[in-house]
Each structure stands twice: as structure tokens, then as C-alpha cells.
Amino acid sequence: MGPRSLTARVLMLATLWSAFALVVIAIVISQLYRQSAERAFTDLLRAQLYNVINSITIGDDNKLSGSPQLGDLRFSQPETGWYWIIEPLGTFAATPLSSSSLGTSNISVPSILTVPFNNRYERFYPATDAFKNHVLVAETEVVLDGEGRAARFRVSGNLSVVEDDIQAFSRNLYIALAVFGFGSLAVNGLAILYGLQPLDAARRSLDKVRRGDAERLEGEFPREIMPLANDINALIESNRRIVERARMQVGNLAHSLKTPIAVLLNEARMLDKVQSDLVRSQAEAMQAQVQSYLNRARIAAQRESLLARTEVEPVLERLVRVIRRLNPDKEFHLTVFPAIVALAMEQQDVEETIGNLLENASRFCKTGVWITATPASAPSGDETEAARRYWIEMTIEDDGPGLEPDQIREALKRGRRLDESKPGAGLGLSIVREITTEYQGQLELGRGTHGGLRAKLLLPGLAKDAA
The missing domain is CATH 3.30.450 (Beta-Lactamase)
Known part of the structure; x- marks a missing residue:
């Protein structure tokens, strides 16, 4: 190696x-x-x-x-x-x-x-x-x-x-060759560093694209690297067009289905209670399924994009600020390690994922919720290209009653609610798992150190030197 x-x-x-x-x-x-x-x-x-x-x-x-x-x-x-x-x-x-x-x-x-x-x-x-x-x-x-x-x-x-x-000659020879060797190594090192500067410039330019500071590789490159830079720029432009086209198609599909589903829900009110409940439940399930698959299509189009980037700390602070206003009697503790910079995800997906977990934690906690973001290793058993990425582990933990292993399996099923006394549609954890899986990450639920439920997310990120 x-x-x-x-x-x-x-x-x-x-x-x-x-x-x-x-x-x-x-x-x-x-x-x-x-x-x-x-x-x-x-x-x-x-x-x-x-x-x-x-x-x-x-x-x-x-x-x-x-x-x-x-x-x-x-x-x-x-x-x-x-x-x-x-x-x-x-x-x-x-x-x-x-x-x-x-x-x-x-x-x-x-x-x-x-x-x-x-x-x-x-x-x-x-x-x-x-x-x-x-x-x-x-x-x-x-x-x-x-x-x-x-x-x-x-x-x-x-x-x-x-x-x-012979010994005198060999001694002088070794001294002369040592001086020449160190001089040659210094000259070779400078020549190599100078010769590889264009590659380093290309890397810095690509980092700017990742950070969103530029939309293409910019700079003067030697003719050996210029074809590669042109191909990367063409790939970035093609990826941007694919993402925009996917977003447009997702929006068109959502718009075209929104009206028929709304009509079904409206007409259900004019039926008797049994039929109304049946039509309304099926229409709501249809709406949830459509939204889920639209999200999957959007995430799949954006997942490998160089432009997918969301700052971690500002998003978490905004979500905690909103959830704290809704739950003034609860405490929320946020910890973000300095090395954490950005997630390689769309901001909408980050907000929906973390927001669902925060909402569940605030709903069932007794006194507070703890949110932590730390660097992490690749998902276990991953031997693909994803294993060489930078990963971020996020944990959302509360001090509520928590869940047993069989309850965790049941909670991850779409539409299942373990506590009917609490508001909700039973889709939150299922949506979190689907979004996490689409980004090749992992969701793990278990008992936390504070006694309640601990949700651990493993999500793709951008290292400090890359971000």
C-alpha cells in the first residue's frame, strides 16, 4: 500500500x-x-x-x-x-x-x-x-x-x-556521493513539488466547487491536465442539469398529484363516516407514499452531486431554536465537534431527518434532549467507495421511557405508532430511515446513557480540509 x-x-x-x-x-x-x-x-x-x-x-x-x-x-x-x-x-x-x-x-x-x-x-x-x-x-x-x-x-x-x-579513496568517494545525493534529493524534491503544483491547484479549485464558492474548475492548467479539468467541468455541468431536471420533474409530479389527492380528501367528507374514514385514510396513505418516493427520486438525483452540501452547526442550531420554542419546558443540549463542518446532503433532507428525531425526542422526554455531532468511521461492513468517505455521527438522545428492541422494530415500520395518546402519523422514523439509507448512511436506535431512546445517525460529510 x-x-x-x-x-x-x-x-x-x-x-x-x-x-x-x-x-x-x-x-x-x-x-x-x-x-x-x-x-x-x-x-x-x-x-x-x-x-x-x-x-x-x-x-x-x-x-x-x-x-x-x-x-x-x-x-x-x-x-x-x-x-x-x-x-x-x-x-x-x-x-x-x-x-x-x-x-x-x-x-x-x-x-x-x-x-x-x-x-x-x-x-x-x-x-x-x-x-x-x-x-x-x-x-x-x-x-x-x-x-x-x-x-x-x-x-x-x-x-x-x-x-x-583504497580506504582513503572510498571515504572521499562516499563523502562526495553523500553530498551529491542530498543535493540531488533536494533538487528532485523541488522539481517534483513544482511539477505537481498544477494538480494541487486543481484540487483547491475542486474544493471551491465543493464549498459552493465556484461552479467550475477555474485556473490555468498545463496541457496534460487541461483535458481532465475540461472533463470535470463538463461532468459538473451535466450533473447540475440532471439535478435541475430531476427537481423539475419531482415538482411537476407533486403538483399534478396534489390536486387529485386533495379532491379525493374533499369528496370523502361528503360520504358517510365509515366510507369517509376509509377513503381519507387511503388518500392520506397515497399522499405519504407519493411524497416518500418523490423524496427518494430527489435524493438519488442529488446524492452523488458535488454540490450537495449543508453546514452542520447552523442547521442544528436553527432546528434546536425552533423546537425549543415549541417546548419551553424542556432543555436542549447541542454539542458540535470543531472538526465537523458540513454534510454531503441537501439541506431539506438534513432538516427533515434531524427534525423528525428532535420532534420525537421532545415529545417523549422528561426534562431534556441531547444532540451531538462527531466525526466517525465508515459504516460497518462497507468495502465500497463509500468506505473512503468522511462520515459524521449524530446522536439525538432523551431521558424518556425509551423503547425495547421489539418496540424499536415495530416503530420503524411505516405508519406504526406505539403511543396513540401522542400526536403524529407514525411516519417520522420510517422517513428518517429511508433518507439515511438513500445517502448510504445508517440509523440505529437503542437505549441511551440518560435512560431514554438514543437515535444514532451515520451520515456522509465533508472533512474540514475538504470543506
């Missing part, structure tokens, strides 16, 4: 790739330099080996003679790991020669089977001298005269010189 932010995602990928690339580059360059340094060290030993060979001859006394001058003081300083050694071979019984740096010690010679000569009749092998120095030895065997007398020539160099050189 990657981050939700596109900017964070691009920055993270760029950072990871840059870090990986720099690590690989550092390793590759270090290895290449190591190979080059070791090859240069081998070439240096080879050159010094042949300098020693060119400096040695067999004297008139049949002894090895000569004094190699290699131009390196380390061959004359003891325990340095830099030595040259000349050993007679076969029947040639001359005294061996060695550099003063070796003293009286020697370096063991591996067998030819272990380290064979190459095609130039040379061999190189690591060794450890008597002073625990790790050295690399260059060796060859040379015939010194026409009588076939030969000697083994060896020159060694301290490997710590190579390792110190």
Missing part, C-alpha cells in the same frame, strides 16, 4: 531510487578502483623485480654481486614489508642476498603446484613476514650466465599501502 498523497509517493520513490543508485555506484566505483590499485601495485612490484634482476651479476669470485637501488627508502628500513631477496638455485652455491629491511628473517616460498608461474614465468602470491606484515610477493627465476647458473628473485610490498589508499 503506497501513500495516499501523490507528491509523497513520487518523493518516496525518487528518494529510494536515488539512494539505491548511489549505493550501487559507490560499490561499483570502489571495486573498480580496488582492481586498478591492485593492478598498479602488481605492476610496481614487477618493475622493481626487474630492477633488482638488472642490478645483480656473478662476480669473479663466483658470488652474487650488486647493490639494487630501487629509489625507495622502505627497502632499507626494517620491518616495513618492503623487501628484495635473491637466492641461488641448483648447484649454484653462492650466498643469498637480501635488502637491509629484511634483516636475518626470510619469507616462505610456496610450491609451484600451489602457485604456478604464468606465461611470463612470473608468479605473485600473498604472504606474511616475520613482523606480521601482509605482503604481496613478485617472484621469477633467471639464468645469470652461460654456464646455466640461476637464481630466484623476489620483491615484496606491504599490502597495507594498497588498503590504506
Whole structure:
């Protein structure tokens, strides 16, 4: 799962790739330099080996003679790991020669089977001298005269010189790459932020549409984003036309049915009581059903609209103010959390939903009603796109007698009234549930902390940063 932010995602990928690339580059360059340094060290030993060979001859006394001058003081300083050694071979019984740096010690010679000569009749092998120095030895065997007398020539160099050189180079390389890497990350970050600014501008413009401050995406966008902005504007305009057409059709249908139902209700008064009650009840039921399905059609047309937006606190304060005037002997407590800004619902639906619940709570409470609006998580079991929305939980609770579970199931049925002594048509809770369901929310009834009924609504909202 990657981050939700596109900017964070691009920055993270760029950072990871840059870090990986720099690590690989550092390793590759270090290895290449190591190979080059070791090859240069081998070439240096080879050159010094042949300098020693060119400096040695067999004297008139049949002894090895000569004094190699290699131009390196380390061959004359003891325990340095830099030595040259000349050993007679076969029947040639001359005294061996060695550099003063070796003293009286020697370096063991591996067998030819272990380290064979190459095609130039040379061999190189690591060794450890008597002073625990790790050295690399260059060796060859040379015939010194026409009588076939030969000697083994060896020159060694301290490997710590190579390792110190490689470590110094690697340290400087890592510092340089680290500075370059941090600089590149900073430049890449600025470039990414600058390149993604048009997307952020499009988001802010879309937020203005959600807040109702604009009717379309406005601003200058790059040509890569302009088609998307044009399509969104076309979608907003199409959605607006669909909503307006739906509202007009709902209004026309309501107007066309209003008169026939009113006529039926008026004519029912002229019938005898039994028939009048029957016709009136059926006409009222027809009127309620028509209104319910008209509301459903209107909500379905408006539900996914970007323009559906209702400020939470002003609407709740207005509803509480009205219901408080109707019930001056009751107390009403309203709490709206600061993060709550707006509901993604039509104001008419919010007022009808909360108003029905407030009316029921004020009707059955003893002393007061408590209204609370808080942020909430998605409806349980929701794995659709709605699960990623912002949700608001509203609770309306009273201190009345409350309802038992079987009474709650009965109260949610259309037209059912549990208390015939109280006024009402038995449609309030049913209407609340229908509106809530159409907005993909939830209605839950249960026993509250104050002893009465608690109605908990889960409704789609707009977060503070989106509103």
C-alpha cells in the first residue's frame, strides 16, 4: 500500500531510487578502483623485480654481486614489508642476498603446484613476514650466465599501502556521493513539488466547487491536465442539469398529484363516516407514499452531486431554536465537534431527518434532549467507495421511557405508532430511515446513557480540509 498523497509517493520513490543508485555506484566505483590499485601495485612490484634482476651479476669470485637501488627508502628500513631477496638455485652455491629491511628473517616460498608461474614465468602470491606484515610477493627465476647458473628473485610490498589508499579513496568517494545525493534529493524534491503544483491547484479549485464558492474548475492548467479539468467541468455541468431536471420533474409530479389527492380528501367528507374514514385514510396513505418516493427520486438525483452540501452547526442550531420554542419546558443540549463542518446532503433532507428525531425526542422526554455531532468511521461492513468517505455521527438522545428492541422494530415500520395518546402519523422514523439509507448512511436506535431512546445517525460529510 503506497501513500495516499501523490507528491509523497513520487518523493518516496525518487528518494529510494536515488539512494539505491548511489549505493550501487559507490560499490561499483570502489571495486573498480580496488582492481586498478591492485593492478598498479602488481605492476610496481614487477618493475622493481626487474630492477633488482638488472642490478645483480656473478662476480669473479663466483658470488652474487650488486647493490639494487630501487629509489625507495622502505627497502632499507626494517620491518616495513618492503623487501628484495635473491637466492641461488641448483648447484649454484653462492650466498643469498637480501635488502637491509629484511634483516636475518626470510619469507616462505610456496610450491609451484600451489602457485604456478604464468606465461611470463612470473608468479605473485600473498604472504606474511616475520613482523606480521601482509605482503604481496613478485617472484621469477633467471639464468645469470652461460654456464646455466640461476637464481630466484623476489620483491615484496606491504599490502597495507594498497588498503590504506583504497580506504582513503572510498571515504572521499562516499563523502562526495553523500553530498551529491542530498543535493540531488533536494533538487528532485523541488522539481517534483513544482511539477505537481498544477494538480494541487486543481484540487483547491475542486474544493471551491465543493464549498459552493465556484461552479467550475477555474485556473490555468498545463496541457496534460487541461483535458481532465475540461472533463470535470463538463461532468459538473451535466450533473447540475440532471439535478435541475430531476427537481423539475419531482415538482411537476407533486403538483399534478396534489390536486387529485386533495379532491379525493374533499369528496370523502361528503360520504358517510365509515366510507369517509376509509377513503381519507387511503388518500392520506397515497399522499405519504407519493411524497416518500418523490423524496427518494430527489435524493438519488442529488446524492452523488458535488454540490450537495449543508453546514452542520447552523442547521442544528436553527432546528434546536425552533423546537425549543415549541417546548419551553424542556432543555436542549447541542454539542458540535470543531472538526465537523458540513454534510454531503441537501439541506431539506438534513432538516427533515434531524427534525423528525428532535420532534420525537421532545415529545417523549422528561426534562431534556441531547444532540451531538462527531466525526466517525465508515459504516460497518462497507468495502465500497463509500468506505473512503468522511462520515459524521449524530446522536439525538432523551431521558424518556425509551423503547425495547421489539418496540424499536415495530416503530420503524411505516405508519406504526406505539403511543396513540401522542400526536403524529407514525411516519417520522420510517422517513428518517429511508433518507439515511438513500445517502448510504445508517440509523440505529437503542437505549441511551440518560435512560431514554438514543437515535444514532451515520451520515456522509465533508472533512474540514475538504470543506
